[in-house]
Amino acid sequence: MCNFQMKKTSCFSSFTIAAVGFSAYYPNFHLQLRRVALLSLLPTMDVARAVSSKELPLGLDPTMEEEYASLSKLLLEFTNISNIDKAWVFQSGTGKDSKAMFSISQPNLLANKKRKFLMSAYISKDGGNSVTFQWSSFPVEMSGVSIIVPSSSGSKLLVVRNPENGSPTKFEIWGSSGVEKEFHIPQSVHGSVYADGWFEGVSWNSDETLVAYVAEEPSPSKITFNSFGYKSGGSTQDSNNWKGQGDWEEGWGETYANKRRPTVFVINVDSGEVRAVKGIGRSLSAGQVVWAPAAEVSQQHLVFVGWSSSTRKLGIKYCYNRPCALYAIPNPFNELEANESGQRCNGLEDSNLVNLTRGISSAFFPRFSPDGKFLIFLSARSSVDSGAHSATDSLHRVDWPSDGKPSSSVEIVDVVPAVMCAENDGCTMVMSSMWGSTQVILSVDVLSGNVFRITPHDSNSSWNVLSLDKDNIIAVCSSPIDVPQIKYGCLLKESAASAAWSWQDVSSPIVRCSKKVQSLLLSLQFSVLKIPVRGTSEDTLAGARKPFEAIFVSSNCKKYDSCDPLIVILHGGPHSVSSTTFSKSLAFLSSIGYSLLIVNYRGSLGFGEEALQSLPGKVGSQDVNDVLTALDHVVELELADPSKIAVLGGSHGGFLTTHLIGQAPEKFVAAAVRNPVCNFELMVGTTDIPDWCFVEAYGNEGKLSFTEAPSKEQLTLFYDKSPISHLQKVKTPTLFLLGAQDLRVPVSNGLQYARALRERGVEVKVIVFPDDVHAIERPQSDYESFLNIGVWFKKYCNGPLTPYLLPLISIFLLLSPCSGIKIKFLENMSSIGTPKGLLEVGKFALYVAIPIALMYTFANNTKNLQRVMGNRSYVVYPPEGPRPPSPEEMREMARELARKNSNR
Numbered sequence: 001m002c003n004f005q006m007k008k009t010s011c012f013s014s015f016t017i018a019a020v021g022f023s024a025y026y027p028n029f030h031l032q033l034r035r036v037a038l039l040s041l042l043p044t045m046d047v048a049r050a051v052s053s054k055e056l057p058l059g060l061d062p063t064m065e066e067e068y069a070s071l072s073k074l075l076l077e078f079t080n081i082s083n084i085d086k087a088w089v090f091q092s093g094t095g096k097d098s099k100a101m102f103s104i105s106q107p108n109l110l111a112n113k114k115r116k117f118l119m120s121a122y123i124s125k126d127g128g129n130s131v132t133f134q135w136s137s138f139p140v141e142m143s144g145v146s147i148i149v150p151s152s153s154g155s156k157l158l159v160v161r162n163p164e165n166g167s168p169t170k171f172e173i174w175g176s177s178g179v180e181k182e183f184h185i186p187q188s189v190h191g192s193v194y195a196d197g198w199f200e201g202v203s204w205n206s207d208e209t210l211v212a213y214v215a216e217e218p219s220p221s222k223i224t225f226n227s228f229g230y231k232s233g234g235s236t237q238d239s240n241n242w243k244g245q246g247d248w249e250e251g252w253g254e255t256y257a258n259k260r261r262p263t264v265f266v267i268n269v270d271s272g273e274v275r276a277v278k279g280i281g282r283s284l285s286a287g288q289v290v291w292a293p294a295a296e297v298s299q300q301h302l303v304f305v306g307w308s309s310s311t312r313k314l315g316i317k318y319c320y321n322r323p324c325a326l327y328a329i330p331n332p333f334n335e336l337e338a339n340e341s342g343q344r345c346n347g348l349e350d351s352n353l354v355n356l357t358r359g360i361s362s363a364f365f366p367r368f369s370p371d372g373k374f375l376i377f378l379s380a381r382s383s384v385d386s387g388a389h390s391a392t393d394s395l396h397r398v399d400w401p402s403d404g405k406p407s408s409s410v411e412i413v414d415v416v417p418a419v420m421c422a423e424n425d426g427c428t429m430v431m432s433s434m435w436g437s438t439q440v441i442l443s444v445d446v447l448s449g450n451v452f453r454i455t456p457h458d459s460n461s462s463w464n465v466l467s468l469d470k471d472n473i474i475a476v477c478s479s480p481i482d483v484p485q486i487k488y489g490c491l492l493k494e495s496a497a498s499a500a501w502s503w504q505d506v507s508s509p510i511v512r513c514s515k516k517v518q519s520l521l522l523s524l525q526f527s528v529l530k531i532p533v534r535g536t537s538e539d540t541l542a543g544a545r546k547p548f549e550a551i552f553v554s555s556n557c558k559k560y561d562s563c564d565p566l567i568v569i570l571h572g573g574p575h576s577v578s579s580t581t582f583s584k585s586l587a588f589l590s591s592i593g594y595s596l597l598i599v600n601y602r603g604s605l606g607f608g609e610e611a612l613q614s615l616p617g618k619v620g621s622q623d624v625n626d627v628l629t630a631l632d633h634v635v636e637l638e639l640a641d642p643s644k645i646a647v648l649g650g651s652h653g654g655f656l657t658t659h660l661i662g663q664a665p666e667k668f669v670a671a672a673v674r675n676p677v678c679n680f681e682l683m684v685g686t687t688d689i690p691d692w693c694f695v696e697a698y699g700n701e702g703k704l705s706f707t708e709a710p711s712k713e714q715l716t717l718f719y720d721k722s723p724i725s726h727l728q729k730v731k732t733p734t735l736f737l738l739g740a741q742d743l744r745v746p747v748s749n750g751l752q753y754a755r756a757l758r759e760r761g762v763e764v765k766v767i768v769f770p771d772d773v774h775a776i777e778r779p780q781s782d783y784e785s786f787l788n789i790g791v792w793f794k795k796y797c798n799g800p801l802t803p804y805l806l807p808l809i810s811i812f813l814l815l816s817p818c819s820g821i822k823i824k825f826l827e828n829m830s831s832i833g834t835p836k837g838l839l840e841v842g843k844f845a846l847y848v849a850i851p852i853a854l855m856y857t858f859a860n861n862t863k864n865l866q867r868v869m870g871n872r873s874y875v876v877y878p879p880e881g882p883r884p885p886s887p888e889e890m891r892e893m894a895r896e897l898a899r900k901n902s903n904r
C-alpha cells in the first residue's frame with residue numbers, strides 16, 4: 001500500500017487529497033455582536049403581533065412560542081456535538097506504538113466562533129490486529145489559531161495566528177516542552193496566511209528548517225491626497241492627508257471578498273527570515289504549495305498550483321471548472337537561483353517557472369510519494385472542459401526526475417480516469433470518495449491504476465480517512481443516525497486482489513452527545529433508496545438511465561397506519577451530493593418527528609459523468625421531475641403521507657424548492673430556503689459566477705455563449721427557466737434565510753421572490769443575517785436558521801391544534817350529537833325487531849363506533865401522544881404493535897414496486 005495519504009469527497013466526482021496541514025480549517029471568525037435583521041412578511045401575523053408586541057421579540061410567532069422555546073433547547077444539544085476535522089500520527093522510537101493528535105472543533109455560540117482544540121492519544125498494538133487508544137484527560141484549546149501543521153518527524157509544530165485589524169501574522173514553532181520560536185511577520189511582507197482549504201498549503205521541507213506557505217501579497221501603496229491635492233511619493237497616513245482607493249481589482253468572488261492575491265512564501269524557522277518566491281507573475285494566483293524531493297536541499301524546488309487570471313476572475317468557491325496547472329519553481333533560499341530569478345523576472349513570469357501539466361486543463365492537490373519517485377495529482381478537466389462547476393475528477397501521475405530537476409516535458413499518466421457510467425462492480429475508485437450517496441475509502445495502486453474499496457461493502461454509513469498509521473488507517477465513520485465514530489483499519493491479507501480489512505471501533509471521548517440526543521437517535525432508522533428514472537428519451541445516455549438515490553430517514557417506532565410528516569431535502573450545486581454522513585441539523589429535524597427524504601437527483605456527484613452531465617440545460621425540469629419521482633416513490637411505498645410534505649433546500653436546492661412550490665403547488669404544505677436561486681435573469685448580472693447561469697440554463701454550449709452582457713433573448717430564457725416564472729401558482733408558506741454578504745446568490749434573488757409572494761398574499765417569513773455569506777454557517781446564524789426551520793415546519797405540518805383534533809372530534813361525537821340518537825335508540829328499544837328499530841340500532845352503532853375508532857387511532861399513534869404530552873421532554877415511547885419495515889424490507893418493497901411499475 002502506498003504510504004502517502006489522500007482523502008475525501010467523491011472519487012467518481014471530486015476527490016480531494018488531504019496531506020499534512022491541508023483540510024477544512026475554519027477561518028478565524030471575528031467576534032461580533034449578533035445583529036439579525038428580521039423582516040416578517042407574514043400578513044396574518046400582524047394581528048397577533050399587535051396583541052403581544054410588548055412581550056414578544058420581533059419575529060416570534062406567539063402561537064409557536066412554546067414550540068420555539070422547547071426546540072431551541074433541543075437544538076442546543078445537537079449543536080454542541082464536536083466534529084473531528086483532522087488527525088496526525090507520529091511513530092514512536094521503537095516503531096511499535098504510535099501517537100495520534102486530533103484536531104476538533106465545536107461551535108461556540110456565545111462568541112459566534114468555532115472553538116478549536118487538540119486531543120492526543122497513545123496507540124498501542126497487541127501484536128495482532130487489535131489496538132488500544134489511551135486518551136489524554138482533556139482537550140487543549142487552540143484559541144486564535146488559524147493553522148497548525150506538525151513537521152513530519154513530529155518534533156516541531158507550526159502554529160499560525162492570522163492578524164486582526166492589520167497587525168502582523170504570528171508564526172510560532174512549538175517543541176515538546178513549549179514555544180521555541182515566535183516570529184511576527186508585518187503586513188509589509190505579506191497579509192494573512194491562507195487557511196481556506198483551497199489556496200491553502202503549508203509544507204515543511206525535508207530537514208525541517210524551512211516552511212513554504214501561501215499568504216496574501218502585501219497591500220499595494222495607495223495614492224495620497226492632502227490639502228494641496230495629489231501628493232506624489234505618498235506618505236504614511238496622518239491627519240494632514242488621506243489615501244485614495246486607486247484601481248479596483250477583481251477578487252475570486254464568494255468567501256474571497258477583500259482577500260488579496262494568494263502567493264507563495266518561505267520562512268526559515270530558525271532565523272524567522274521570510275522570502276517571497278520570486279518569478280510567479282501577477283497574472284497567477286498560487287496555492288497548495290508542497291516541497292519537491294531533491295538529492296540535495298540546496299536544489300529543492302517548490303511545486304504549487306497556479307490559477308491564471310488575465311481577464312475576469314470568476315468565483316472559485318465550489319467551482320472546480322477554473323483552469324489550473326502545476327508549476328515548479330526553485331526554493332527562494334537557494335541563493336544563486338533565487339537571485340537570478342529575482343533579477344530576471346522583475347514581476348513577470350520567470351523562465352525558472354516550469355509548467356508541469358501543459359497537456360491538461362486542470363491539475364491540483366499535488367502530493368509526492370514517500371520515496372519521491374512520483375508526483376500524484378487530481379484533475380477536474382471534466383469540469384473545465386464541460387463548464388459544469390464540479391464534475392468527475394481523475395487521478396494522474398508524473399514520474400519525478402531522479403536528478404530532482406523538473407521539466408515541462410514530463411509525461412502525464414492517467415492513473416484513474418473519470419468514470420463515465422457508474423457500475424456496481426465493487427472496486428472502481430480511489431482514496432476517500434463518493435460512491436453514490438455514501439462516502440467510502442478506496443485504495444489505488446498508482447502504477448497499475450488498480451483500485452480497491454476497503455471500507456465494508458455492506459455499510460451504508462459514510463467513511464473518511466483521518467490519517468495513516470504506517471499501513472493502517474485511522475478513519476471516521478458516521479451516518480444520518482450515528483454520530484461520528486473513530487475506526488482503526490488493519491490490512492489482513494497483503495494480496496492486493498483479495499485485500500481484506502478489519503475495522504475496529506475505537507472508543508473515544510471526542511464525539512459525545514447528551515443522553516437525550518442518544519435516545520432520539522436510537523429511535524431513528526435510515527436506508528438508501530434506489531429511485532428508477534422516469535421519462536427518459538432516446539438521447540438519454542446509459543449513465544443517466546440508471547436509478548438515482550435518495551436517503552430516507554424515519555422513526556423506527558412508528559406504525560404502518562400513520563406516517564410522520566416528511567421533509568424533502570435538496571442539496572445545492574447542482575453538482576454536489578448529500579452523503580450519509582452525520583449532519584447535526586438534519587438529525588435535529590428527524591428527531592423532532594419528521595421523516596427525511598434527501599434526494600440525490602441526477603446531476604449529483606458520485607453517480608458517474610453521464611448522469612452528472614445529463615442535467616446542464618435541463619435545470620428546473622429534469623431535476624424537479626427527479627425530486628417528484630422520488631416523492632411519489634415513497635408515497636407509493638406508504639412511507640409518507642402526501643398531505644404532510646415540506647421541502648427544504650439551499651442555493652440550487654432553493655432553486656428546486658421554489659420551482660417545486662410553483663410547479664406542484666398542491667404537494668407541499670411548507671417550504672424553507674437558504675439563499676435560493678429564484679431568478680437567473682437577476683442573478684446573471686450580480687453573481688460572481690455568471691458563467692454558471694449560462695451552463696446550467698443552456699447546457700454545455702452555455703460555456704461558449706457566456707458573455708458579461710446577455711442579450712434580450714438570453715435574459716428571456718433565463719427568466720423562463722427560473723422559479724419566478726411559476727410564482728403566480730405558489731401558495732405554500734415559505735421561510736427565507738438569507739446571507740446579506742452572499743456574492744454567489746446575492747440577497748436580492750431571495751428578497752425579490754419573497755416580496756413578490758407577499759404581494760400575492762402567500763405567507764412568508766424572511767430572516768436576513770447581515771454578516772453571513774452564501775453558506776450561512778456562522779454558529780449563531782446556523783442555529784437560528786435551523787431553529788426557525790423546525791418551528792416553521794411544525795406550524796404548517798402539524799400545527800399546534802392537529803394532535804388535539806382527533807380526541808376533540810371523538811369527545812364531541814360521543815357527547816353531543818349522539819345524545820339525540822341515544823334517546824331515539826332507547827325510545828325505539830320496544831320496536832327493535834322492526835326495520836325502523838334496526839335502522840336506529842345501526843345509526844347508534846355508527847355514532848359510537850366512529851369516535852371509538854378515532855380515539856383508538858389516536859391512542860395508538862405514539863407519535864401524536866408524544867407530541868401532545870412530551871413536547872417538552874421528547875420522551876421516545878417504546879414501539880408497540882407491528883414493527884415498521886426495516887431498511888431491508890423497505891428495499892424489498894421498493895424492488896416489488898419497481899417490478900410492478902416495469903410490468904405496467
Ligand SMILES: CC(=O)N[C@@H](C)C(=O)N[C@@H](C)C(=O)O
Nearest residue numbers: 318389572573574651652653
Ligand atoms: C456552483 C454554486 O455555487 N452554485 C450555487 C448556486 C449553489 O448551489 N451552491 C451550492 C454549493 C450550495 O450548496 O451552496
